[in-house]
Amino acid sequence: MSERLPRKVLVTQRFFDAESLVYLRANGCEVELVPLADGQADGDLSEDQLQALLADADAWIVGHAWVTGSLLARLPRLQAIARRGVGYERVDLAAVRASGKVATIAVGGNDASVADHALAMMLALGRRLGDSKARMINGDWTIALGGDLYGKTVGVIGLGRIGRGVVKRLSGFDVRVLACSRTPDWDYGREAGVRFVELDTLLAESDYVTLHMPLNDETRLLIDAAALSRMKPGAMLINTARGGLVDDRALLEALLDGVIAGAGLDVFLSETDGSYRTTTEALLALPNVVATPHSGASTHEGLQRTNLIAAQCVVAVLDGENPPAHCVIADGRRGQGGL
Template sequence: MTEQRKVLVTQRFFDPESLAYLKANGCEVCIASLADGQGDGDLSEDRLAELLAEADGWIVGHAWINAALLARLPRLQVIARRGVGYERVDVDAVQAAGKVATIAVGGNDASVADHAIAMMLALGRLGEAKARMVRGDWAISLGRDLYGKTVGVVGIGRIGRGVVKRLAGFDAQVLAYSPQPDWSYGRESGVRYVDLNTLLAESDYVTLHAPLQDDTRLLIDDVALSRMKPTAFLINTARGGLVDDRALLQALRDGVIAGAGLDVFLSETDPLYRATTDALLALPNVVATPHSGASTHEGLQRTNLIAAQCVVAVLNGDTPPAPCVIADGRGHFSTEE
């Protein structure tokens, strides 16, 4: 009988179907016990090394993965992110260690696109209405339609295109910014590619769907915010590092823009911004969620299963779907004596 492979899951909400898939493919699964409010990104290197000591596969959320940790895990073969961002994964270190790292491409695109639209509607129509009603203030306040508005989409990958599809139902005019425009997609979808400054100046809603990398870090700063309409809204369901939160806080206080919908914050990776996050949350023109745009029952089931399939593929000596692979170091080591 083939020896069972051991897989550690350090994420909550790992559904029974994905668990059954791993077990049916000869995997013994351990789901790490995390304290309330704790994520795997909060675990120390020592604790991760302890949990993963006998693991062949790891389904991970937001833990930092670097050369020092990998050096302590000679048995580990595959690291599967239940998500698509991988700025916390040192892909060069994974490659050098002879391991495989994957992401769950396509699993949560629809969930995040839905969330971005929900934030647009909430900013324009809901705001703090319920809080006012609880206080006994039932006075009618005027909202703003999404219908017929101009929406600027920064980053036009899978999620950005999902947002574009949903905006068609609102008869919105869509502007897009991308360093590498796909002109054929623009013609087919009716999206107009423009430079970032034009997008900021003309949009009623600006929604961010770009990856976090050197050329996008703090892309939306005080200068960028000053280019937006005073009636415009900013939505960020991508990565906190795309926006200078201190500049955003000042812009919202000064009426430079009308409001913001935020699912991600700089304080997630930099504790020095915690006070800024708290101040943003206190503003009546901010709609906020705790980095949960991808976290629906359906979205997590999809990403869980993709991560599980990637783990099984690697443990079977196969290759996961190419879009999911961010590092594959299995051919890194020389076979020479």
């Protein structure tokens, strides 16, 4: 067997673990980890910066950078683009196919991490953990009464891998679970004790509403002022999916006016639209908002899983083989498929 020539893999994400590095190097890859400044993500890099970094790369393990047609046209050597995550609204799939390249996502790697995060937000909101700590720091040890998750009604919008993970975790809390899905799986519903309902019914009856769907033209701003007005006054909204699913300005007004009782937010519209920055800051200042910096998938274990899946997809493409079909979002190689 002839010795394999080194293939260069560029990683523009933090927290790339040793096991995934070992895997890539054992499969004939030279790996370059791009150093990012504190608070910087690869989505902050300009197209010119990305082109300079990727000029001699055969594969790219990417986080939140925009993968555009104009960028791909400047990178003839690049063969594989592997997202360390599952969302791909920033990837131009048509351009990937037209350029003969392959784009993949890390399906299954962070499902458990995000499902855990959604439950953590429900519990933190219900028991007023953030508000209580802030009061104590200011010397106020008065008990802030919260509420149980036990016995409540939870509405799950989107029943993919993460949504089902949330349902599984909720089984220990003796809750009533409602679900809204484009394609209801009635057998699953019977087995898991989930009642499928229309969106309006879910919003009207749920004490907690948690979002678990992709961002696309159909779901963009799904939770707007009208949807928020249909929720219970004491309800909580959880968004660990995508910022564009919720109209953050309408959410801020709903929280200030008492239309709903609280929100747990891991994602924000300001991540992609700077005009919402002041809205995000106002949301963060509210005592009935629990917030994290798009970190729902970012656990040691979750990132190790997604790193390795991305690495395995890269090696498969560079070896001229097919990555797992459920990870492929675009495949421009002759005779190949893709979503």
